[in-house]
Amino acid sequence: MTLVAGVHESHGATFADRGGVRVAAEYGRPDRAARAVRNVVGVIEMGYGVVTVTGDDRVEFVDNAVSNRVPHEDGAGCYALLCDPQGRIETDLYIYNAGERLLLFTPPERAAPVADDWSEKTFIQDVEISVATSEFGVFGVHGAKATEKIASVLNGASTPEAHLQFVRGTMGDDGVTVIRGDGLAGEEGYEVICTADRAESVFDTLINNGLNAAPFGYRTWDALTLEAGTPLYHTELEGQIPNVLGLRNALDFEKGCYVGQEVVSRVENRGQPSRRLVGLRSESLPEAGATVRAAGESIGEVTRAAESPMLEEPIALALVAFDAPTDDLAIEVSKASDDASDSRTQSGDDGEIHDATRESLPFVDGSDRSARLPDYGED
The missing domain is CATH 2.40.30.110 (Aminomethyltransferase beta-barrel domains)
Known part of the structure; x- marks a missing residue:
């Protein structure tokens, strides 16, 4: 559920359900908001589910479950898939190594099922898995001048340069983590993470401080990602085999097996989908x-x-x-x-x-791109 509903309403937002979560849908002129992103910069509150994984075996455990290699170094992330035994996508997720824990961002309705399923499979490994969706605010900053926007309000760190790398800093009095996104809207992009109690302050900073940014909702997000050729979980990914979607950035075929890896590898090696x-x-x-x-x-x-x-x-x-x-x-x-x-x-x-x-x-x-x-x- 949105953490800053009152602020969205003050900007004229209407709301919609997305994966069981209430999100800002639009602010009255979604096409104008899309052009603002293409030409300057915009800000959206992201409706992720969040899972945390802690314990000494956290990297090994998650790495054995997903389609891509989980980074060992603090400050790095990857995009990955969970596939069923037939090789079909159950969920996609972003995995970030935040030092003593891994942070996983999922479609909102998938966080609890993933946490429940994994908690039953830890066996003797030192792993603890929790749903932490309500603990974090996540805001996407996208646009031709997104880097300038982040640089104008981020203190204590430089903007991360590589996709899915992140830095820690402050915006005003608020501690934040800033991730360099992977271009889903076809523009430079970042995600700003804060604790839930600071969400309203951080959103206000992103909209009004430094280089101004236009708020936009999920109707605009869907149009931008469509223009960028980005397949999304609810419309393209769910239930598909990855190679049908040409989704190579989520796969590392040299890593060890995970559930569905054998099927995905066999389909990939067989030739065209x-x-x-x-x-x-x-x-x-x-x-x-x-x-x-x-x-x-x-x-x-x-x-x-x-x-x-x-x-x-x-x-x-x-x-x-x-x-x-x-x-x-x-x-x-x-x-x-x-x-x-x-x-x-x-x-x-x-x-x-x-x-x-x-x-x-x-x-x-x-x-x-x-x-x-x-x-x-x-x-």
Whole structure:
């Protein structure tokens, strides 16, 4: 649940549920907020679940469970996956080595299941696992001038340079940890972590002190990450095999086995995946699950779509057959959601068929490149 609801409301925010957590959805003009991020900088309160892992065996324990190698050095992080025995993604997570403990950021509804499951598997290892979501405030700072913004308010440390590295410092009287993000919005980005009781003060500093920043909500976040070609947990990742998404930044195939690693490795080594994640432009805004067609034949479905604030037209991510044709593409938009008329629109049995074109990802180039941009190992 948001820690600064009153401040969001003072800026005109409306709220929505995301993974069982109340978050700021928008501030009245989400497209304007998106352009503010692309041109300057914006701030969003992130709705993460947080898990802490302590004990002498903490790094070894987590490293054996996840898809990427957990860093041993304080101040470093990684992006990783938890996969089921069939190699499908159960959750994604960021793991940070904070000295005497590991901090794990998960989708909000996944923190408790991960902590409960791991607590039953510690055996004789010196590991203690706790859900700590309510103990921390986390704010994302994204934009073409995000580095300038952080530098203008961070004291006692320089901004971290490498993705997923972090430093400790202060903002005013508040102690904070600042993580260099991995470009999910396609712009320079940082996450600022503070204790829950200092969240309101830190949010105010990020909005009003130093270089001013625009507050933005999850509706804008979804549009920005879509423009950047970033697959997200709730729309693209959950239940998929990583190589279908080209999600190489979350995998270290040289490390020891974890649950699902054998399946993921076998699928990876077998060659190309059965499907791939692609970008589409459409004449009309489709819904998630809308059928993608090539020459009239179904080749896949839309995972997420939005009106692009920067391109000012509908864009979408879709999972389609890996070798599907790239010409004569169309998206079947349900009649209930279709309020556009066009001479090139055809009637289908279940909805309206609208022309679409495949586009290279990202849709929009910004000051950084998303680390999750699909990579299928092609030249």
